[in-house]
Amino acid sequence: MRRIMTHCRALGFQRALVCTGPGNTLDCKIVVVGGGTAGCAAAAALSQKFPEQVAIVEPAIVHHNQPMWTLVGAGIKRLEETRRAMAAVLPSQAQWVRSSLKEVCPERNFLVTTDMQRINYDYLVMACGLSIDYSAIKGLPDALATPYVSTNYSPTLCAKTWDCLQRLESGNAVFTYPTGPVKCGGAGQKITYMAEDYFRTTGKRDNITVTYNTALPRIFGAAYYADALEPMCAQRGIQVNLGLDLVEVRSASREAVFKKVGAIEGLMEVVQTYDFLHVVPKQAPHAFLKDSDLVDSTGFVDVNPSTLQHSKHQNVFALGDCSNLPTSKTAAAVSAQLPVLLQSLQAVIEEREPMAVYNGYTSCPITTRKGKVMMCEFDYQGMPCETFPGLDQRKESKLMWFVKTVALPYSYWNILLKGWAPWRQIPRRISQIGKPNTP
Ligand SMILES: Cc1cc2nc3c(=O)[nH]c(=O)nc-3n(C[C@H](O)[C@H](O)[C@H](O)COP(=O)(O)OP(=O)(O)OC[C@H]3O[C@@H](n4cnc5c(N)ncnc54)[C@H](O)[C@@H]3O)c2cc1C
Incomplete structure (x- = not known):
């Protein structure tokens, strides 16, 4: 895979590389399925650690910042601000396989795409969202x-x-x-x-x-x-x-x-x-996962709610909307899942037991009126798990409007999609000093 990517660079591709074709076989250390919020963030973080050993399977050519669609519907943002070319957001150190997952064989560590490419992997990260x-x-x-x-x-x-x-x-x-x-x-x-x-x-x-x-x-x-x-x-x-x-x-x-x-x-x-x-x-889990050995009876990828490791296949992980994590499915949840995924995967690579714990953190900035947001943040139990000290987050707030309309869109493109999970942790850790429920 490293050789193919070097060849592509020589041809002048600087961003995420599309180097495979129908009928090919690819071997790689880590495959991420899906290049949406969760897949792009995970692939970015993993490819910084394992350059040129990560492949992303993603069919779409446009990446959407979905949390901004609410603002478009309310006339606050323009649709153009919510989308970017997939090639521009996927990490340049990873290989983009521009195709769709057709089926996975987790017992034999390979998957097949709809254009019949076979990808052999050591570790698999499922992040293909829902339908x-x-x-x-x-x-x-x-x-x-x-x-x-x-x-x-x-x-x-x-x-x-x-x-x-x-x-x-x-x-x-x-x-x-x-x-x-x-x-x-x-x-x-x-x-x-x-x-x-x-x-x-x-x-x-x-x-x-x-x-x-x-x-x-x-x-x-x-x-x-x-x-x-x-x-x-x-x-x-x-x-x-x-x-x-x-x-x-x-x-x-x-x-x-x-x-x-x-x-x-x-x-x-x-x-x-x-x-x-x-x-x-x-909304429903993807049909293409239905008959795989990865999903539970509801059709979502069956992972440990703390570690995000698959319940049966130790080298498989999932985050984001495709997982059966019993929390509200949001990009904010992905940002809290990402560091846990990275630690759990690293532990498995080093043949250790995954110890990191995701507590179900998720967030829902409720736009209560133009200029005001109620910033709801909670965990698996629905208990508040708030970031901003000294603020009653149940009150509608101008500051939270700024967070929702300016800070979060900025950090979506420039922090989360770059896989910089620790950035999110630092302000949260500081703000959580003296508070319970720190994720
Ligand atoms: C209207 C709206 C408002 C929202 N507001 C908020 C908010 O305010 N705050 C918040 O945190 N979250 C919000 N969200 C939720 C948030 O956008 C999602 O939870 C988040 O994008 C989930 O990321 P994901 O990567 O799991 O899924 P997605 O971002 O949907 O990505 C899934 C990816 O998988 C790809 N894929 C699909 N099928 C295949 C296949 N067969 N093979 C390979 N790849 C495949 C898709 O093309 C896609 O790129 C909102 C969502 C919507 C729709």
Whole structure:
């Protein structure tokens, strides 16, 4: 592999190198599957330690900063700011195999890509995210083509959300959150609050009802923050309906059909008409992993929640959305998982028992209105695990707005994707002095 990369450099490739082709066989020390948030960060860190011994399997040519899509949907950022060429963000010391994983054979330490390249590895890092299934909600694909329905979960649609909000003068604005696994559990309500604030500040609020229908039993998974969010919704006149799961969108009549969670099939249906509908689509583990020996019964890669090492295959690890780590799936979680992954992998390479511990740290900066954010940070137990000393993070804050809109986008591109996990640890460690729950 080292020889191929040297050859590519001689040809003038400076950034992530694409050097393989259909039918090839590649041997490498570490393979990272996926070049999104988790894969890019992991590959960057690992290739600094093991230059030219890391390969990344990633089919996409564009890398998206997904946490910024909420800001695009609310008219705060431009879509162009959320994307960069994959070749520019993947680490130059690693080899980019521009293809998709087809199947893995963890018993024999190789994987096969969709264009039939075989890659033999010593260590495997799974970071291929999850899959969004628009058709799991009846009528949604057609509805998304109408001017009244949008979702911030798609790079091609998040800008449409802002167009819809601007166009809406009166009627019902309905926002949803589904059952099942979801990346960024707060994204559905972030856009609800930003929309409500926009309607209020533009004088349209009296003519628009704002409804947030969530399939969950509370507005937010971590009770500590739910306790602050629920009264805020009540105070702002946002109608919150719990235990409602969107199952169908009838675009001809502009009706959203919800099923009460736990109700018997066909019973307890709630139908709401909408003038704007924001949908958080159903999400699921990738189908290509379904029959592999890597996943648990839910279809996510089965790893130890502390060490991120695979439960059966000691040379396999996972981080990010594709893993079955029982925490909220976020880029912030990836930033806390990364140093643990690096330590666990290093331990296995040195034939030691992995000892590093990930405590489930995750973060959800809830944009409560333009200029204000409630910075929710919590662990596996949903207990607060906060970074900023002396600040009540349940209060809406201007400083946290700055963190969400300026500091985090900057650190996403320039720190996290560079694999500089320790950078995140330093301010957190300092701020956590004297506080419990340090990850
Ligand atoms: C609207 C929205 C708002 C969000 N807001 C926040 C927020 O405020 N804060 C926060 O921390 N997080 C937020 N997130 C969540 C965050 O973006 C994700 O949790 C994070 O990107 C997960 O990283 P990942 O690498 O696991 O998955 P991804 O970044 O999705 O990357 C997966 C990669 O795997 C690749 N892949 C897919 N199939 C294959 C295959 N067969 N072979 C090889 N590669 C494959 C994909 O092309 C992709 O590049 C938000 C997400 C959304 C959608």
